[in-house]
Amino acid sequence: MSIAVLDTNTPAHGSTVAPVLESAASAARPAGPAALVVDRVTKRFRVNRRKPPVTAVDDISLEIQRGEIYGLLGANGSGKSTLIRLVSGLLSLDAGRVEVFGHDLVREEMAVKRLINRVSVDAAFFKKLSPAENLSFAARLYGLDARDARRRSIEIMARLGIGEKRLGRPVEEMSRGMQQKVAIARAILTSPTLLLLDEPTTGLDPRSKLDVQTFVEELRAERDATILLTTHDLAEAERLCGRIGILAGGRLTVEDTPERLKARVALDHDLPPTLENVFMQYTGRSLDDDVEEGETDPDD
Amino acid sequence: MITLPRDARASFAFVERNFNLTKRYWGWEVAFLVYAIAGSLSVSLIGQSIGDRRLLMSLVVGAVFWNYLSVVFQSIGDTITWERWEGTLEYTMMAPVRRSVQLLGSAFYAVLYGLAHTTVLLIVLALFFSLDLGHANFGAAAVFMVVGSASLIGIGMLAAILPMMSVERGSQMVFVLQSCLLLISGVYYSVDILPGWMQVLSRVSPATYVLDAVRKALIDGAPIDTLLPDLWPLLIMAVVFIPAGIWGFGRAERYAKRTGKLKRVG
Numbered sequence: 001m002s003i004a005v006l007d008t009n010t011p012a013h014g015s016t017v018a019p020v021l022e023s024a025a026s027a028a029r030p031a032g033p034a035a036l037v038v039d040r041v042t043k044r045f046r047v048n049r050r051k052p053p054v055t056a057v058d059d060i061s062l063e064i065q066r067g068e069i070y071g072l073l074g075a076n077g078s079g080k081s082t083l084i085r086l087v088s089g090l091l092s093l094d095a096g097r098v099e100v101f102g103h104d105l106v107r108e109e110m111a112v113k114r115l116i117n118r119v120s121v122d123a124a125f126f127k128k129l130s131p132a133e134n135l136s137f138a139a140r141l142y143g144l145d146a147r148d149a150r151r152r153s154i155e156i157m158a159r160l161g162i163g164e165k166r167l168g169r170p171v172e173e174m175s176r177g178m179q180q181k182v183a184i185a186r187a188i189l190t191s192p193t194l195l196l197l198d199e200p201t202t203g204l205d206p207r208s209k210l211d212v213q214t215f216v217e218e219l220r221a222e223r224d225a226t227i228l229l230t231t232h233d234l235a236e237a238e239r240l241c242g243r244i245g246i247l248a249g250g251r252l253t254v255e256d257t258p259e260r261l262k263a264r265v266a267l268d269h270d271l272p273p274t275l276e277n278v279f280m281q282y283t284g285r286s287l288d289d290d291v292e293e294g295e296t297d298p299d300d
Numbered sequence: 301m302i303t304l305p306r307d308a309r310a311s312f313a314f315v316e317r318n319f320n321l322t323k324r325y326w327g328w329e330v331a332f333l334v335y336a337i338a339g340s341l342s343v344s345l346i347g348q349s350i351g352d353r354r355l356l357m358s359l360v361v362g363a364v365f366w367n368y369l370s371v372v373f374q375s376i377g378d379t380i381t382w383e384r385w386e387g388t389l390e391y392t393m394m395a396p397v398r399r400s401v402q403l404l405g406s407a408f409y410a411v412l413y414g415l416a417h418t419t420v421l422l423i424v425l426a427l428f429f430s431l432d433l434g435h436a437n438f439g440a441a442a443v444f445m446v447v448g449s450a451s452l453i454g455i456g457m458l459a460a461i462l463p464m465m466s467v468e469r470g471s472q473m474v475f476v477l478q479s480c481l482l483l484i485s486g487v488y489y490s491v492d493i494l495p496g497w498m499q500v501l502s503r504v505s506p507a508t509y510v511l512d513a514v515r516k517a518l519i520d521g522a523p524i525d526t527l528l529p530d531l532w533p534l535l536i537m538a539v540v541f542i543p544a545g546i547w548g549f550g551r552a553e554r555y556a557k558r559t560g561k562l563k564r565v566g
Contacts, residue, residue: 045559046559082560085390085560088390088394089393090393090394090557090562091557092554113396114396116394117394118390118394120390124387124390124391125386126317126320126321126386128324128325129317129321129324133317133320136316137313138391140310140313140316141395141396141397142395143306143310170324186391
């Protein structure tokens with residue numbers, strides 16, 4: 001069985017594991033450029049002038065093909081959200097290169113921006129404005145016709161279980177789950193070919209979570225969307241993702257299909273083949289540690 | 301060429317969004333307007349109490365037009381602050397929109413909002429004091445408002461950089477800057493009475509020239525050609541400050557992306 005494991009202690013790990021990754025990534029690779037190429041990307045932050053910079057993302061390389069849902073798992077502070085922000089162009093790269101459908105993020109920033117959208121864990125809106133007003137703003141920013149955007153907004157929101165009557169009332173009067181659905185609708189409205197979902201179901205009730213997960217599956221099936229998903233919900237990752245990468249300390253420690261990852265922990269560590277065991281094995285911490293830390297530091 | 305309609309649409313996004321915000325916060329808008337009217341009346345009544353009609357007119361013009369200039373300046377200066385507090389700045393920055401388009405859209409709405417605010421204020425004060433504006437040169441006053449707005453927009457853009465660096469400290473500095481403009485621009489008095497070093501500073505404030513020219517136009521009916529000494533500094537400031545504001549904003553965005561300062565605060 002071919003397993004893609006990134007040994008982060010090996011110098012220039014990208015080159016040593018590349019052949020293994022090739023075999024595991026996808027047997028039937030679609031023609032055309034990859035949806036997302038992250039090539040040896042590094043990001044450091046200087047928190048305090050007297051202290052050395054903190055490396056949030058450390059020499060990460062990954063490649064996602066068109067139509068794929070790729071899951072990123074990792075503890076809080078492992079670098080998931082930082083990586084999403086780097087791909088979104090919200091943070092500048094200290095080293096490395098990002099390409100979206102063949103467009104370089106730095107040199108062709110506008111072209112990349114037209115292809116991507118992002119849903120973050122905190123549904124950020126002007127909370128006094130209604131969903132319709134927030135979505136209209138998004139539509140105009142992305143150059144969409146206002147009337148078409150309105151019609152599409154109604155369709156998308158209806159699919160997510162939010163009726164037209166609800167679109168005129170302020171977002172602040174909506175539940176957390178409904179706000180997150182509006183955030184997803186806002187991202188979908190612009191028809192992104194690469195969708196970055198940063199913990200989109202965190203804090204949602206089971207029904208809302210299921211609605212969002214079903215919608216994500218439909219997006220891939222019907223719209224050929226490519227999705228990079230970060231989540232703390234291992235069942236969600238297993239259900240949605242064709243491949244999963246695990247981050248620890250800013251490095252990609254392992255990446256493969258969920259089935260192969262589970263087989264790996266069973267074979268090498270004599271553990272039950274669960275994604276929870278994969279997570280603990282490759283992050284070096286339990287889920288409980290993660291949740292406790294998340295309560296004090298929700299943003300990584 | 302293809303980008304022009306797209307840019308116009310994107311720019312209108314900021315106009316429409318800010319208009320919607322004004323509508324949604326209508327209670328606060330009424331409160332601010334009442335405060336502006338009460339403040340302007342209070343200051344202008346000093347002129348009335350002295351029985352000096354010219355002083356009264358001078359104070360009314362100062363109060364009304366400072367209100368306009370400060371509303372425009374504050375609206376642009378607070379653009380980033382609002383977005384960082386609401387957490388929407390990352391979303392806006394991710395959109396395929398040039399910063400100049402974003403800033404000019406916000407500035408355009410600020411001007412429209414300031415004009416609406418100031419028109420109400422001017423009508424109330426004119427009725428309250430039975431002002432005689434029969435020989436006022438409104439055309440010249442309008443020209444100075446337009447040109448003055450352009451130069452103030454540039455300073456507002458530069459000020460909007462500050463909350464990107466630090467949302468709280470930046471907002472405080474924008475407030476301090478606005479206070480300094482009030483002090484040095486001769487809003488309620490001639491800049492001639494200021495200490496020498498303050499008079500030097502007053503020459504770099506667009507409000508100084510706008511207020512001086514608008515007073516001459518509305519009180520004395522001065523024609524535009526006699527107001528050229530006030531016009532050319534405003535034109536120079538507009539030509540310098542707007543590109544400087546857009547350039548500075550771009551630099552600040554790069555800094556924010558390097559240090560991770562686009563995230564929600566508050």
